[in-house]
Amino acid sequence: MSALPIEGWLAAHPPPTRAALFPLSRLSGYTVDDWLKLPESRERIELIDGSFQVSPAPMGLRALCAGGLRAILAKAVKPDLVAVETVNMMVGEDGLIPDVAVLPRALVMSRMVVFPASEVLAVAEVVSLGSGRRRDYEVKPAQYAEAGIEVFIRVELEGADIPRVEVFRLDGQAYELAGQARAGEHLALPEPFPISFDPAELLL
DSSP: OOSSTTTTTHHHHHOOOOOOOTTTOSSOOOOOHHHTTTTTOEEEEEEEEEEEEEOOOOOHHHHHHHHHHHHHHHHHHHEEEEEEEEEOETTTEEEEESSEEEEHHHHHHHTTEEEEEEEEOOEEEESSTTTTTHIIIIIIIHHHHTTTTEEEEEOOOSSSSSOOEEEEETTTTTTEEEEEETSSSSSEEEEESSSOOGGGGGOO
């Protein structure tokens, strides 16, 4: 028996083509409604200043680190809160997808598709490679602060003694560094939920 298709079968049954996520001729002017209408994709697509910012699925090390941080936060938060990975979050006119977010359990259980930033207590970003670094260091922290999210956590995986973790608390309309540590050191913060860990634990 041959594994080759019967002659003419491929012509009658062409393989599926990849669906276009958005028109190539249009680079900006998108809204949150447009963002929510996108089909599911392996890429992470965020809406920033009316344009879609597309990132590949996180590499294994980033995914491992995000999962480790989610587990640590999940143990620290009160029962009415949960720590989840990669949720859709509406921040003003933008649609962002933090690596980890802490938000009310009731909202998650309600099966909401997108969560308002006003309901989110904390967000975390594991710093991306390439052009994504600027988003994680400049663009997204400023948006999170403007939205009033109380805690921002940033995890760096480049350089020596990784992971390196910085925790920022909202002070007025900007974030102030509340604590930092690298692998082999200890990071402890009492508020808004007690966390105490060695950043090396993120990769266990």
